[in-house]
Amino acid sequence: MSTFIEQLKERAKKDIKTIVLAEGEEIRTLKAAEMVKKEGYAKIILVGNPDKIKTMAAAENLDIDGIKIVDSENSEKNEEYANVFYELRKKKGITPEQAAETIKDPSYYAVMMVKQGDADGMVSGAIHSSADTIRPSLQILKTAPGTKLVSAFFIMNVPNCEYGHNGTFIFGDCGLNQDPTADEVSEIAISSAASYKQLIQDEPRVAMLSYSTYGSAKSALVDKMQEATKLAKEKAPELKLDGELQLDAAIVDSVAKSKAPSSDVAGSANVLIFPNLDAGNIGYKLTQRLAKAEAYGPILQGIAKPVNDLSRGCSAEDIAGVVAITAIQAQS
Structure with missing residues (x-):
């Protein structure tokens, strides 16, 4: 890991932020979550089925004890999140029923966590397209003040x-x-x-x-x-x-x-x-x-709160690095 990323981790430790990983049922994400937990530069929330996530972690001997897991299909926050999403999108023609169904999608749920202050930033994209990460971000968080272009x-x-x-x-x-x-x-x-x-x-x-x-x-x-x-x-x-x-x-x-x-x-x-x-x-x-360079991103700029995409070819180390970057963005 580069000195640059190690420096970011040390900066992140000075003001710990909570980062939600939307792809909790993906093994690289779980490995990254374990890395972040061990190094202690952010709090992690995983989105996914708790039983499936724990089974996957046990099979790989990963220590994710103490990491919060939320199930977007059956969360106590679903009604609150759906109501907020409906208010944001009703002028676009969405119905309350559609809002309730949409918010069960892990990406939408994770972005709504950031919107509602239940997380400080979100990282996704290891198994989803950039559009799947960016679309809910723009619909829910919008662009930052004064920003013309994401x-x-x-x-x-x-x-x-x-x-x-x-x-x-x-x-x-x-x-x-x-x-x-x-x-x-x-x-x-x-x-x-x-x-x-x-x-x-x-x-x-x-x-x-x-x-x-x-x-x-x-x-x-x-x-x-x-x-x-x-x-x-x-x-x-x-x-x-x-x-x-x-x-x-x-x-x-x-x-x-x-x-x-x-x-x-x-x-x-x-x-x-x-x-x-x-x-x-x-x-x-x-x-x-x-050049055997480390590549972290694509990092998004211009969204109101930190949401970051990943390359689908990313490693667990890459994800852990983007978590550090997202945490620094959230400090600002």
Whole structure:
């Protein structure tokens, strides 16, 4: 486990938060819950059938004693949660009966726990799609005040890496917005910078990535990142942000001196903003597999309370890491 994640765990221990894991009947989730319990940086709630969860844990010799388990099918909170959900969605045509049935879904139930203050954050996605995690979050929690766009990022921790912040980067958006407009890219950049500062406690240096540096190529793709850079600088002039930059110009000082010598970001970027989901998803997976990097996410930003998605290829260690990240978000 990276020093970065260990530091987050220590920060989480200073103000213990309760994180609900919606996929309590999934073995990686149970292993992660045991890890968190042993290290003591968050309180865990598992959603699922208690008998099934305990049987699975016993079969793997996992110690989950003392971890709260709630059954979304038969919870004492179901009526309360259903009533709240009905009030939130009745203008969309939902009936009380539909609300009561919907809230039995583990993802909806877990998000409602966060809404009602019964948990501080939620993590899901090991066996569910991003849509299954994000949809209930937007329906129940809504967006944070002042937020125009919900987006997703990955925290990448690259071993033995001289770039970024001791090998740590934020990559955005690598999990949610497929083909964002220039304005949407600018919003992703600003949100990602704020997330970097919150989680990594270092000054963000944001690179707006392209296959072009400072107009070295001409196309609509380049135009979009140039416009996104312009808009982001207008909205957040205090940020160290520049573009459009090729990846090597963004992180390698010697290349930056050649391609963008006047930039105060080139050569030292730690927040990398991709032009679309194709590039972002490919970029983070290349880094994860070829550089043996730890990838935590997709972490959501812009939702009113902390809810985080997981890659379906995640490990138990990855889930435990995202719990730490979610706990830090909840402290804010």
